Amino acid sequence: MKIARPGPGKALDLLAIGRLCIDLNANEIHRPMEETRSFTKYVGGSPANIAIAAARLGLRTGFIGRVSDDQFGRFIRDYLERERIDTGSVVTDRPGTVTGLAFTEILSPEQCSILMYREGVADLNLEPADVAESQISSARALLVSGTALARSPSREAVFRAVELARKHGVAVMFDIDFRPYTWANAAEIYTYCRLVAEKSDVIFGGREEFDLLERFPGETAQPAGGEDDATAREWLERSAELVVIKHGGRGSKAYARGGSVWQAGIFPAQVVKTFGAGDSFAGAFIYGLLSGWDIPRCLAYGSASASIVVSSHSCSDAMPTLEQIEQLLAKHQSPYAPKS
Ligand SMILES: Nc1ncnc2c1ncn2[C@@H]1O[C@H](COP(=O)(O)OP(=O)(O)OP(=O)(O)O)[C@@H](O)[C@H]1O
Numbered sequence: 001m002k003i004a005r006p007g008p009g010k011a012l013d014l015l016a017i018g019r020l021c022i023d024l025n026a027n028e029i030h031r032p033m034e035e036t037r038s039f040t041k042y043v044g045g046s047p048a049n050i051a052i053a054a055a056r057l058g059l060r061t062g063f064i065g066r067v068s069d070d071q072f073g074r075f076i077r078d079y080l081e082r083e084r085i086d087t088g089s090v091v092t093d094r095p096g097t098v099t100g101l102a103f104t105e106i107l108s109p110e111q112c113s114i115l116m117y118r119e120g121v122a123d124l125n126l127e128p129a130d131v132a133e134s135q136i137s138s139a140r141a142l143l144v145s146g147t148a149l150a151r152s153p154s155r156e157a158v159f160r161a162v163e164l165a166r167k168h169g170v171a172v173m174f175d176i177d178f179r180p181y182t183w184a185n186a187a188e189i190y191t192y193c194r195l196v197a198e199k200s201d202v203i204f205g206g207r208e209e210f211d212l213l214e215r216f217p218g219e220t221a222q223p224a225g226g227e228d229d230a231t232a233r234e235w236l237e238r239s240a241e242l243v244v245i246k247h248g249g250r251g252s253k254a255y256a257r258g259g260s261v262w263q264a265g266i267f268p269a270q271v272v273k274t275f276g277a278g279d280s281f282a283g284a285f286i287y288g289l290l291s292g293w294d295i296p297r298c299l300a301y302g303s304a305s306a307s308i309v310v311s312s313h314s315c316s317d318a319m320p321t322l323e324q325i326e327q328l329l330a331k332h333q334s335p336y337a338p339k340s
């Protein structure tokens, strides 16, 4: 598989592009936001979380994005640097723009919601000129977040990054990462996410996210019929080598070009909140892929990583080390636990 190629001479394993934000997670859990008095601040934004997960597992990781010229922007940059993530392509935006905020409400382990403040955010000001060809070509894989396609100029910057990745044989990994905030309408989601999905080597999404890419708004008939096998066929017929469909607490499925299909369950957790599951899953899954592992092992590590993060208060801070994932695999007597 092209994605698992070692890439001699490459300085980075994974380069992520998209939003760098702040999560403000409610401290008083099991209470509505209206009654929440205090929050803990963490670095957030789905691609940031995935990059942090990957770096913590040992991938050489970099980021292309824009942060606000204020305390929040500096907090994010410092955090990435402490995680040894290359911030050479993290640009400080012009003064006056802000960092996106995600306030999380944890009503119960099953009922979580996110209130996003996304007006005037620095991350969507990413410009094509911020995307350096030399940096893209230095990576083995480019991770694209779908939300970065919501507005210009970030949209054009992502298309430029994807174009350069394809030119240099860098694997394009697309996380649909649908967030309703910031998109103008469903036709734009359909149009721009499809354009990237059809150029991607690996696509990650939930069932509802794939549905957004497969049915033009207003159309009743859906080519893929909202069904996983048909979704996989739709994208594997294009550039994708691998399609990963996440089903929350019901696990996940991976489809490879050539017809192989794998299904994975979850590792039961004492769930604090459900958000962050997808990012931790993707970070560990990508780690496995870039380590040349088989897909069932990537799924097991992704699921174990997600189980750890849903049992924690944060997303980024809780991204596990390899040792933590392997301890969990051993506890559950997973066949993928390392032999002692
Ligand atoms: N309650 C849970 N307990 C254990 N593992 C879980 C749970 N929920 C999700 N997972 C694991 O995380 C993976 C991804 O979850 P999910 O489908 O919710 O992703 P997502 O919608 O992208 O998440 P996010 O809320 O971060 O956007 C699942 O396939 C599963 O392996």
Ligand SMILES: O=C(O)C[C@@H](O)[C@H](O)C(=O)CO
Binding pocket: 021, 022, 023, 043, 044, 045, 046, 047, 049, 102, 114, 275, 276, 277, 278, 279, 315
């Ligand atoms: O993706 C975001 O902008 C918010 C995340 O950081 C948040 O923690 C989450 O929802 C992870 O899935």
